[in-house]
Amino acid sequence: GAVVSQHPSRVICKSGTSVKIECRSLDFQATTMFWYRQFPKQSLMLMATSNEGSKATYEQGVEKDKFLINHASLTLSTLTVTSAHPEDSSFYICSAHPGLAGAPSSYEQYFGPGTRLTVT
Amino acid sequence: GQQVMQIPQYQHVQEGEDFTTYCNSSTTLSNIQWYKQRPGGHPVFLIQLVKSGEVKKQKRLTFQFGEAKKNSSLHITATQTTDVGTYFCAGLTSGTYKYIFGTGTRLKVLA
Numbered sequence: 001g002a003v004v005s006q007h008p009s010r011v012i013c014k015s016g017t018s019v020k021i022e023c024r025s026l027d028f029q030a031t032t033m034f035w036y037r038q039f040p041k042q043s044l045m046l047m048a049t050s051n052e053g054s055k056a057t058y059e060q061g062v063e064k065d066k067f068l069i070n071h072a073s074l075t076l077s078t079l080t081v082t083s084a085h086p087e088d089s090s091f092y093i094c095s096a097h098p099g100l101a102g103a104p105s106s107y108e109q110y111f112g113p114g115t116r117l118t119v120t
Numbered sequence: 121g122q123q124v125m126q127i128p129q130y131q132h133v134q135e136g137e138d139f140t141t142y143c144n145s146s147t148t149l150s151n152i153q154w155y156k157q158r159p160g161g162h163p164v165f166l167i168q169l170v171k172s173g174e175v176k177k178q179k180r181l182t183f184q185f186g187e188a189k190k191n192s193s194l195h196i197t198a199t200q201t202t203d204v205g206t207y208f209c210a211g212l213t214s215g216t217y218k219y220i221f222g223t224g225t226r227l228k229v230l231a
Contacts, residue, residue: 032217043221044208045221046219093162108165109153109210111163113161114162
């Protein structure tokens with residue numbers, strides 16, 4: 001199946017700093033990527049939908065100024081956690097699918113391996 | 121907003137026993153997907169169901185989509201230790217492009 005990579009896999013940062021997480025589709029073009037957050041032993045909570053060439057769509061309750069998303073190309077989306085705080089510590093996972101941007105999709109999602117963020 | 125609940129939350133079974141997890145959506149779905157997440161890993165796609173009443177099988181796994189397209193189930197026959205993990209359903213509501221993940225069922229298989 002298709003491969004999605006994430007970098008870094010783990011990051012520890014100090015409170016107040018910013019962290020950038022990259023999500024890449026390695027062997028297909030992804031017009032749409034999704035960013036999820038997963039707390040230990042909990043489900044995946046959709047944070048935002050990243051569309052190539054346009055602004056991301058954020059879910060209710062997700063601060064767009066805190067979680068900056070950029071989808072600069074058909075294979076790369078980045079999530080920047082700005083002014084990170086300990087409560088931002090979590091497992092961040094991206095997913096991508098080759099479907100049309102903004103259109104209902106029956107494609108399976110290909111998930112990246114996730115990034116474990118720890119803010120001290 | 122749309123909610124997708126799964127029961128049970130946890131299930132411990134002896135190796136060889138069967139296991140079922142149920143997924144219920146508050147809204148009608150256009151399709152549903154199932155994923156498996158191993159401890160420490162990321163979700164991996166298992167299957168997609170689209171039609172009302174659809175049943176699909178993958179070896180020991182049987183997936184079913186309800187007639188009303190608001191619920192689904194995953195049944196594992198004769199569990200093995202390799203089945204350990206958390207099983208998530210993810211539902212797509214008509215007219216939207218994003219999947220809402222269920223609460224997940226964590227399966228532990230005792231050898």
